[in-house]
Amino acid sequence: MVDSLLGWTSTHPAWAVLVVALVAFLESLVIVGFFVPGWLLLLGLGTLVGAGHLPFWPIVWAAYVGAVLGEAVGFWLGHHHSQRIQNSRFFAGHQPLLKQAEALFIRYGVLSLLVGRFVGPIRAVLPFVAGLLQFPWRFYWPTNLLGGLLWAPAYLLPGIAVGASLNLPLASLWPLAFHLALVAALLWAARQLWSLRRAAAAAVIALATGLLLLLPVLPWWQVLLDVLKAIGTVIGKG
Template identity: 30%
Template sequence: MDLMQFFDMILHVDKTLGMLLAQYGIYVYAVLFAIVFCETGLVVLFFFPGDTLLFIAGAFCATGQMNYPILMALLITAAVTGNTLNYWIGEKIGQRVFTHDYRWINKDALHKTHEFFEKHGGKTIILARFVPVVRTFAPFVAGVSDMTHSRFQFYNVTGAVLWVVSLVTAGYFFGNIPIVRENLTTIVLIGVGAAVVPIMLGGLWKFGRKMMSR
């Protein structure tokens, strides 16, 4: 598979998932578990299409091709364990990531996530679930920042449940509507914007208040 084919699969997750179901049947659950686990657990795989994948998987549950409760349980487990692995890696490497040049880490994304984490604290772990790229780097930064394991797991599990349940359920009820299926990419981008814009506005509001106080 060349690079163009890979990105085509990412952009057309509905067709890709349908093909996997036809070819591998029940084993597709393991594939979905691996994708969600890797996207949340390995910073080098931040480009994996987590949001779209969950939504489309929910749509397949509505047609009876996949089991809704089983899918939900597996994806929540994948999201929680993936984030936990990422946290442990960040905890192990520590502050060296900011002073050493690791080729496998996107420094710009790392610094942006760290700034975001510093502003919003523990709730970043929950909010980040709904923001691509930040979702992958947030648990890593939590580990680097020495966030306690118990506190991290509270936000980790809460965020995983909210993320998986909301997107899979949305796909279950709306994913098979023709207009939704035909404009899936646009809808996903709107969803991402709905998650990012309030965060950005909150940041601008705080910045504005600081400027006014000066």
């Protein structure tokens, strides 16, 4: 399904903005977001942007509008239909996730809504929980609008980097890709360790930071600059 949608979008670029907005909306909507492979679709759509098949700015704004509206609907459902959704078959089997979202929001408030957008399955639940706990609309809207500005380009950027790199020699990209994948894996491991052994997690974070700081003296630093230059060209044309 993902391949078919991406293939159709690449041959019908006039519909791309609507497709991106719809994907971002559904991916951000409580319950529905669990069943939509939004991150995979946005990665593929970002690749089409990076390869020059789709314009940058209209796609980013479409993702922004879709995500903001999706989370706003989830927040509204929490305000007005919390009992019905909490008693749904989906949440009957995902009570720990709901409790985790509640604990995060109670502890971190607005910060949980901003950071939570980037945290897998919990991102579509947090706005619903904020509404459930009767968080005021006047505070929610600025948070939602700001969070969307951070989320939309960040979620599309990996795909854009892939698409923009297609014209670069593949052999030169592998060492850089491995290096960055290792850093990402270390950061993921640190996140998993944090609640169990914070000292170990801190050591892993330090190692990942060291690998990132090491980049400028490694041979594939120039490759990274070429990738960044290609991304800049895509944005400039967008």
